[in-house]
Amino acid sequence: MKEQTNIPTGKVERAGRFVSTGFKVGTNYLKHYTRKLMDPSVSKEQLHADNAEDIYDTLSNLKGSALKVAQMLSMDKGMLPKAYTERFALSQYSAPPLSGPLVVNTFVKTLGKTPTELYDQFEMQARNAASIGQVHKAVKWNKELAVKIQYPGVANSVKSDLRIVKPFAIRIVGMNEVDMDKYFDEIEGKLLEETDYKLELQRSMEVSAQCAPIANLVFPVYYPALSSERIITMDWLSGYHLKEFLERNPSQEVRDKIGQALWDFYQFQVHALKKVHADPHPGNFLMRDDGTVAVFDFGCIKEIPEDFYVNYFLLTNKEVLKDEARRKEIYTNLEMIHPSDTEKEIIFFSGLFQQMINLLTLPFTVAEFDFGDESYFTEIYAYMDYLYNLKEVRDSKVARGSRHSLYINRTYFGLYSILSDLKAKIITSEERIKSMMQTLHAEKV
Structure with missing residues (x-):
């Protein structure tokens, strides 16, 4: 490249x-x-x-x-x-990687030394390059290391780029500007956090330690002394990105093990930590033939406010949603419907949201779920396309949905997408989540 x-x-x-x-x-x-x-x-x-x-x-x-x-x-x-x-x-x-001189310049500016002075070996050509930074392979202390380097000017251009x-x-997308204003504020805040590599390093070590007991997950060790505001050094992890992994034709058992590990990883963060690795794209995971999955890149962490958490997960409770008054209250708390809505608008949008919620929360309402069921995702995409083309939705003058829902929804859509590609069949029951949290809590004690 x-x-x-x-x-x-x-x-x-x-x-x-x-x-x-x-x-x-x-x-x-x-x-x-x-x-x-x-x-x-x-x-x-x-x-x-x-x-x-x-x-x-x-x-x-x-x-x-x-x-x-x-x-x-x-x-x-x-x-x-x-x-x-x-x-x-x-x-x-x-993405196209940076050239060697720019890489060396970043080291000298932030750590005071060149890569060859800091590591026993350093590959000048990047192994991977994404949106915020790129990854190089290095060796020190007889360990293979991954060195993540942030592109120059990224932090200073967040606000102007988004405008x-x-x-x-x-x-x-076809979204009204009022929606974009609301959600772009949330995006801007998260992107500014992602450009703060010192914050990412701290979060990476904390969340990795908290989630380490979850079965079949692997996390790197991080090295603060070899890290800076624009560089993070961690263990080099082996494995395959999703597309490469699937080309190896893994068994269903292995697919299910990885799928279960990812499901447990996200449920534990959301329900126990009230904060979540909100960047679940395939580039942040390495999958292995033994059914384990390596997780890294904790730059995007969404902290979940308690009131939003309570209302959001009430959407998975069918019995609660049967109460029309309670359902209206929850929808209002989540900004899905607004106090300024007419009765006609409340009925219209409540009906749309209820059908969407029934679809998206289905895995939470059953003991096991087969994410390889293509008809399920076909139905979701068809309904989203239907919503996208509804005149009433496109002409709505208000943004529907809390700003907090942006990254939480993104997290679950990303997770669902990976599980769908894996065609994983996993345990999704509420009892598993509670049992896992109790077990991990007991291990800490």
């Missing part, structure tokens, strides 16, 4: 790249409508493919927040046309 020798860091230069990309997208639309005049049967597939390529090429070279938004969108299957999700998925671990990328997101 071709390396980058520089990254635009100035606001004007980065904005200029977006403007030029906007012109390309406009040209793609012009080409599409010209083809449509010649042949009315022409679909939008080529338009989506052209736009996805042009937008991704710009974002992948700018790195940072803009590329992170693309990564987030790639996880929301059903929200975007397939061409976008496939192209944007490259941001998970296959620039918002119009693209509005156009691609």
